[in-house]
């Protein structure tokens with residue numbers, strides 16, 4: 621199925637927007653807080669990490685790496701109960717789709733693909749989605765194709781942005797994060813990465829980028 625999607629996208633000559641899901645199209649951190657609260661845990665915004673910052677409400681002890689992994693696994697399996705769209709994500713993407721192809725690239729174990737697909741469909745967010753455990757750079761480069769058409773990649777995590785920078789150097793990179801609290805803790809996104817405060821800001825950056833390429 622991914623091969624068909626890659627083939628279809630590579631055959632298109634429209635600009636391409638490759639977009640992360642968690643903290644970009646769907647809120648992740650606020651809903652994850654709600655989920656942790658249901659488990660008697662809390663994510664403290666002490667630094668830009670989960671590890672060490674997820675602590676028991678009962679006795680203050682930090683959740684182990686394994687426990688955090690289990691929390692994430694249960695959260696993803698039941699994400700349709702918790703996650704909600706980031707503000708203006710749908711309206712901006714729907715408008716961009718009039719001029720560009722849109723594809724979601726989510727770093728989530730593919731076993732949770734169906735529940736996420738159903739959640740997005742129920743929100744009437746129907747763009748195709750690839751779920752992967754692999755680095756995003758090579759996948760993004762494959763979606764853009766050798767012709768090097770105008771492209772944008774949006775993600776909240778620097779590792780993913782830098783991976784795409786390495787494999788698709790002409791792709792415009794946008795760092796965006798739904799949570800104001802954790803965005804304030806994030807280190808600078810790195811060279812060549814644009815910072816968008818919200819979807820309307822990202823919309824302006826994307827449209828200006830595509831317009832500048834049309835003028836060449």
Ligand SMILES: [Mg+2]
Nearest residue numbers: 640642643776
């Ligand atoms: Mg994300």
